[in-house]
Amino acid sequence: MQLALSAEDQKFREEMRTFFTTEVSEDIRRTVIEGRELTKEQIVESQQTLNGAGLAVPHWPTEWGGRDWSDLQRHIWNEEMQRAGVPTPLAFNASMIGPVLAQFASQEMKERFLPRTANLDIWWSQGFSEPDAGSDLASLRTTAVRDGDDWVVNGQKTWTTLGQYGDWIFTLVRTDPDVKKQAGISMLLIDMTTPGLTVRPIELIDGGHEVNEVWFDDVRVPGENLVGELNSGWTIAKFLLGNERVGVAPVGTTKRVLARAKSLAGDRAAEPLTAARIADLENDLLALELTALRVVANSTDGEPHPASSVLKLRGTELQQAVSELMVDLAGPASIASGADGSSALEEWTHHTTPTYLNLRKASIYGGSNEIQRQIIARTILGL
Secondary structure, rough: OOOOOOHHHHHHHHHHHHHHHHHHHHHHHHHHOOOOOOOHHHHHHHHHHHHHHHOOOOOHHHHHHOOOOOOOHHHHHHHHHHOOOOOOOOOOHHHHHHHHHHHHHHHHHHHHHHHHOOOOOOEEEEOOOOOOOOOOOHHHOOOOEOOOEEEEEEEEEEOOOOOOHHOHHHHHHEEEOOOOHHHHHHEEEEEOOOOEEEEEEEEEOOOOOOOOEEEEEEEEEEEHEEOOOOOOOOHHHHHHHHHOOOOOHHHHHHHHHHHHHHHHHHHHHOOOOHHHHHHHHHHHHHHHHHHHHHHHHHHHHHHHOOOOOHHHHHHHHHHHHHHHHHHHHHHHHHHHOOOOOOOOOOHHHHHHHHHEEEEEEEEHHHHHHHHHHHHEEEEEEEE
């Protein structure tokens, strides 16, 4: 296996690096690098800068803004974007509903939504998770009943990330309760300003507001907002979740944060225990990076290689381990998450504990790590 980049790929890497470090707002990149929370406006500005240069949705079909790149080029694009502190394009738009619409929607629906989805003129929310359903997506209970030309939707979704910013929500609903549970699900696109739709915040352990509940009380949805065929939602959901798991190991981001941790540690980075801890993390990240290149080299027809489960598992573990290192380097100051600008503490220390707590979720989203262990055991180890 050849892991060294060709001259052409190295040139491509330099082009990506130059664009990300010169064309995306320095203020936005500093916000990411310093671990502060991005505003909605910053996320929109960043994605529109990328889209203006054709770099927001390179994995989409070319007629809708894709670039027909190789898997390796997409890997380099993603890694350099993370390394530069550029926010990755909003996943709900770029990695979830966009590819779904390109694959399953009518031509009219594609023309209506895809250009505005790529440019983040529409902020999409995801309406999959429900209370009491856990990881069993097929157990959803939100219903959609046909009434004339409309669907009438009732039920509740939860853990809707950044739903407070959402313009539209792509939602799985039960449209046939009398068949096998996977066979009675459809996908609807719902305008979040529709009467009867309510978004309620969920306060997280770090004090932040990132996720929400979304309630539907006799929400009327035009029949034309059905994606694909009636009762084809399970097939669409599997397609969407497969895309979500691609590129799930944030190698570039974790390398950048670890390098910053070394810089902030100063003389402490040379203390034996700290130095050994950093060296272990660097070695593990290098191994993960090489594994990512192996996965890219062995992926065919856009299908994730089974080893992508290893990337998800180790990628999130290392992301969490580096966040724990940042907390330990900040010491007692790490608990001052509510400190304002008048605090004598260094600002970076304020963000370490909220970030550490927030990243606990990485073990669950995109297919839980326990599920990934089962996939590794079955498809790679043959157990």
